[in-house]
Amino acid sequence: MSIRHGLLALLDQGPRYGYQLRAEFEARTGATWPLNVGQVYTTLGRLERDGLVVPAGEDEEGHQFYAVTDEGRAELRNWFDTPVSRTNPPRDELAIKLAMAVTVPGVDVPAVVQSQRRHSIKALQDYTRLKGRALAGESAPQAGRQEGSDLAWLLVLDQLIFQAEAEVRWLDHCETRLAQHAEARAKQPAPPQAPGAAGPLPGEGPAPARAGRRGFRA
Template sequence: MSIRHGLLALLDQGPRYGYQLRTEFEARTGSTWPLNVGQVYTTLGRLERDGLVESAGEDDEGHQFYAVTEEGRAELRRWFDSPVPRTSPPRDELAIKLAMAVTVPGVDVAAVVQGQRRHSMKALQDYTRLKGRALAADSDPDGGSSNDLAWLLVLEQLIFQTEAEIRWLDHCEARLGRHAERLAAAEPAAPADAPPARRVVKGRARGRL
């Protein structure tokens, strides 16, 4: 997620100070990716260093305002015009967890998959309920706000992402089952006429009188 470009998008609509930026960012994304004020000001400092924003004075309460520069607007337009690259996908904790689980002895990978599926199904139900509320707000006869539409788009992305995760977990479970079957088939079977193993007690064999 590009907090950097998200703040530029907000500043493109006029000067703002840090707390305002945090509040508006969370309002437009439904607090899906909460920010803290320190993170906002750290990002603003880097944007100012790079010439993308500049100080725009203070109000009577001492709030430091920032405004986007022309270079910042150009950077924002490049961001909107360019697709999000998939050459370096973000680290996915679930994928890393399963990759590690199948290589660590003693881990019940099937239980990991089933536990995650239960969690993801509950999340999907929660997102679906929230979508119902967002749809009601967006279809308000008085006209939904752009923030309502933004939140609806974010929710639908979360729903599609969670549905895809559940399908992937189903696929993982099926693949784990096939892998276990191949391992079982590869184990050498004991000869049908092999004598039963004798039990040894204190160094002597049992089974003969």
């Protein structure tokens, strides 16, 4: 998630201070990726260091405003024009968990998959309900709402729904692959026994019992 460019996009519409930026960022994304004020001001400090924003005065309450520079606008336009790279995908905790689970003895991998599927399906249902409410709100816009904020929230919800649907399909695929792997292993011939591990040869009697310090052991 690019907080940096998200803040630049907000500042492109006019000077704002930290709390305003946090509130508008969360309003436009439905608080899907909540920010704390510390993150906002840390990012603003880096943007100022890089010459992308500058301080733009204070209000009567002492709020420090920031404004975007020409370099900041150029950075923002470049961000909008450049596709999001998939060459270095972000770490996915679920994929890492399953990759580890299949290599660690004693883990019930099918149970891990089933548990995650239940969670993902519930998330999908929740997102779908939120989308229904958002669509109802879009048909009756509220006074004071930022122009386009309902559409922005719907786009985020659509992405979350598609992502949850894809995750459920992937988990179904994982379950099928696990079953195929288990079936293939069951069909493999048993490994040969090590020398000396076989029982007595035909015609030979059982091995004699050995005497221990406290009597005989079978």
